[in-house]
Amino acid sequence: MDWLFFGEISLAGLAMGGLYALIALGFVMIYKATRVINFAIGEIMMFAAYLFLAFAGGMELSAWIALPLAVIGGSILGGVIEKTMIRPMLGESPISVVMVTIGIASILVGLVEFIWTADPQLLPSFLPREPVFIGPLYLAPKIAYGFLIGSALLIIYLLYFRFSRGGVALRATASDQAAAYSMGINVRRVFNLAWVFGSLAASLAGVLVAATGGLSPQFGIIGLSVLVVVIVGGLDSILGALVAGVFIGWLETVAGAYLGGEYRMPATFVVLAVILVIRPYGLFGTHEIERV
Amino acid sequence: MRIGDAKQTYEADEAIWTSSTQKFWFGLLMLILLLFPFMVDSYLLYLGCLVGIAVISATGLNILTGFTGLISLGQAGFMGVGAYTVAWLSLNTGLPFPVTLLLAGLAAAAVGILVGLPSLRVKGLYLAIATLAASVFLHFIFAEWESVTGGMGGLSLEPAHLFGLTFQSDFRMYFIIVPLAVLMVFAARNVLRTRVGRAFIAIRDRDISAEILGINLLRYKLMSFALSSFYAGVAGGLFAYFYRVVTPESFPLSMSIFYLAAVIVGGMGNLLGGILGAAFMTLVPEALKLLTAALTPFYPNAPVFMSPMLEIIFGALIVGFLIFEPHGLAEIWHRIRRFFRLWPFRN
Numbered sequence: 001m002d003w004l005f006f007g008e009i010s011l012a013g014l015a016m017g018g019l020y021a022l023i024a025l026g027f028v029m030i031y032k033a034t035r036v037i038n039f040a041i042g043e044i045m046m047f048a049a050y051l052f053l054a055f056a057g058g059m060e061l062s063a064w065i066a067l068p069l070a071v072i073g074g075s076i077l078g079g080v081i082e083k084t085m086i087r088p089m090l091g092e093s094p095i096s097v098v099m100v101t102i103g104i105a106s107i108l109v110g111l112v113e114f115i116w117t118a119d120p121q122l123l124p125s126f127l128p129r130e131p132v133f134i135g136p137l138y139l140a141p142k143i144a145y146g147f148l149i150g151s152a153l154l155i156i157y158l159l160y161f162r163f164s165r166g167g168v169a170l171r172a173t174a175s176d177q178a179a180a181y182s183m184g185i186n187v188r189r190v191f192n193l194a195w196v197f198g199s200l201a202a203s204l205a206g207v208l209v210a211a212t213g214g215l216s217p218q219f220g221i222i223g224l225s226v227l228v229v230v231i232v233g234g235l236d237s238i239l240g241a242l243v244a245g246v247f248i249g250w251l252e253t254v255a256g257a258y259l260g261g262e263y264r265m266p267a268t269f270v271v272l273a274v275i276l277v278i279r280p281y282g283l284f285g286t287h288e289i290e291r292v
Numbered sequence: 293m294r295i296g297d298a299k300q301t302y303e304a305d306e307a308i309w310t311s312s313t314q315k316f317w318f319g320l321l322m323l324i325l326l327l328f329p330f331m332v333d334s335y336l337l338y339l340g341c342l343v344g345i346a347v348i349s350a351t352g353l354n355i356l357t358g359f360t361g362l363i364s365l366g367q368a369g370f371m372g373v374g375a376y377t378v379a380w381l382s383l384n385t386g387l388p389f390p391v392t393l394l395l396a397g398l399a400a401a402a403v404g405i406l407v408g409l410p411s412l413r414v415k416g417l418y419l420a421i422a423t424l425a426a427s428v429f430l431h432f433i434f435a436e437w438e439s440v441t442g443g444m445g446g447l448s449l450e451p452a453h454l455f456g457l458t459f460q461s462d463f464r465m466y467f468i469i470v471p472l473a474v475l476m477v478f479a480a481r482n483v484l485r486t487r488v489g490r491a492f493i494a495i496r497d498r499d500i501s502a503e504i505l506g507i508n509l510l511r512y513k514l515m516s517f518a519l520s521s522f523y524a525g526v527a528g529g530l531f532a533y534f535y536r537v538v539t540p541e542s543f544p545l546s547m548s549i550f551y552l553a554a555v556i557v558g559g560m561g562n563l564l565g566g567i568l569g570a571a572f573m574t575l576v577p578e579a580l581k582l583l584t585a586a587l588t589p590f591y592p593n594a595p596v597f598m599s600p601m602l603e604i605i606f607g608a609l610i611v612g613f614l615i616f617e618p619h620g621l622a623e624i625w626h627r628i629r630r631f632f633r634l635w636p637f638r639n
Binding site: 088092098099104106117231276 | 357363410413414415416417418420421422424425428429432435436549552553556560596597599600601602603604605606607608609610611614615618
């Protein structure tokens with residue numbers, strides 16, 4: 001076994017896993033606050049990446065202006081989706097709400113194809129190109145810098161949750177909606193905020209992932225990997241999202257490198273199936289006790 | 293206005309036929325279905341076959357999701373099992389189609405039971421994701437188990453045959469697909485008014501309460517999975533005979549979503565809804581194609597925009613129905629019927 005190769009692959013996988021953790025964090029945020037499983041997260045990422053393409057490629061803005069604009073665009077999209085399509089579904093069965101997000105995903109794919117055609121696109125490169133070495137291990141610069149930017153946002157989010165007023169309101173709503181409401185927290189605004197921040201994380205990750213791997217209307221399939229991450233970690237656990245994100249990213253890359261690309265999805269789904277059987281609520285998720 | 297409709301026994305309430313009017317309209321529908329292939333061109337015939345296959349599969353999914361409350365994203369995978377079973381059997385054994393279709397249904401049912409096993413522990417959306425995992429594995433098996441499934445290239449098979457008669461054309465396939473669809477919907481209607489069907493509905497409404505009432509959850513949930521995937525398997529087998537080529541890409545995840553959408557748009561937990569939804573969702577893309585063809589002389593770019601429009605319309609239908617008409621097309625149909633039933637006294 002070639003340890004150097006394994007090390008490099010693992011490193012790339014861990015960096016990818018960092019981005020997964022960021023997306024999963026956005027997902028978990030939305031789930032914790034509003035109890036909605038968002039199947040459209042991959043498509044929100046895709047939409048933000050296309051916005052970046054439009055700003056940086058089409059309008060020829062500097063990438064460092066285009067990136068915030070695209071991320072803001074993605075967050076606004078999340079907020080609009082929540083206001084117009086998720087809010088009316090309040091109190092409906094979870095199946096219905098999930099199907100709404102699947103419908104939204106389909107609409108977004110159609111819109112993107114409508115505006116930017118179905119052809120695959122390359123994002124203008126904006127990250128530094130010098131190769132990165134960690135000890136003897138080489139890491140592709142795009143992945144390395146993507147990981148750095150992603151982790152920066154991740155840390156900001158974690159601090160925000162812990163210390164800011166909005167973060168506390170979010171956690172309060174997540175743990176008990178009625179109590180939060182009676183303490184004067186504007187639960188509706190929290191719902192909207194969760195969608196905006198969740199989509200913000202997804203949008204940034206979307207641009208970063210698309211910068212390394214290219215962009216097409218099928219990009220949203222990455223949402224399936226994220227789904228695996230959040231189920232393995234536990235739908236309502238931030239710690240779970242981080243741990244499982246890094247682990248699944250690593251596993252996917254290693255399986256892809258050693259067994260071939262067609263094994264990437266099955267490998268992670270094996271983990272998913274095992275976790276579902278052993279711990280149906282994920283590694284760190286809350287076990288809900290059902291009462292009649 | 294309909295009068296004299298007060299039911300006095302449970303049998304009368306459970307009966308499939310409650311009035312002679314109903315029998316009359318059903319007979320008329322059967323007559324139309326019988327004469328349909330003699331009156332229309334090949335394109336409509338092709339659509340008729342597609343709708344028939346979709347109705348079988350959607351009815352199966354409706355039993356599982358609409359009546360038992362178990363969400364499945366694996367319907368396309370189960371159809372794939374059925375299709376590959378038919379393809380393999382017809383290539384290697386030369387059995388006639390009633391046998392291969394039955395075996396296709398049974399094979400899919402066996403896989404369905406396997407997939408359903410976690411359903412006792414795993415509930416709701418977690419179950420949906422477990423079935424999603426199953427469909428990923430099935431797709432992987434279809435693509436990689438080359439000695440049986442032919443890998444990515446897939447299998448192409450001989451036309452269906454019985455007693456030396458081959459069913460090559462759409463015209464002949466119609467007479468397999470549509471009677472089978474009618475039969476299977478009828479069977480579903482019958483199952484749902486038995487003890488088994490009532491157990492399904494009890495599980496859907498509250499599984500813990502159902503268990504306290506003495507319903508063996510695992511047994512009935514697995515039964516529902518088996519029944520639903522049997523339907524999917526038969527539909528997949530018909531799909532194989534209809535297109536006569538089966539590849540792993542014939543049964544993508546989007547197809548599972550399509551069937552879930554069909555059941556939702558039609559009306560969950562309503563057999564009529566499943567039928568209407570399947571027909572509607574199959575015909576919408578075709579209607580859009582016709583519209584595009586009509587617009588092309590004026591807007592030469594129209595065909596380019598067709599596929600994105602289709603995605604948008606598909607999504608908008610799901611979202612729109614869920615928000616504005618959660619009980620689906622079946623509810624619209626009932627409203628129309630109610631209007632005529634009360635007419636002219638109230639409108």
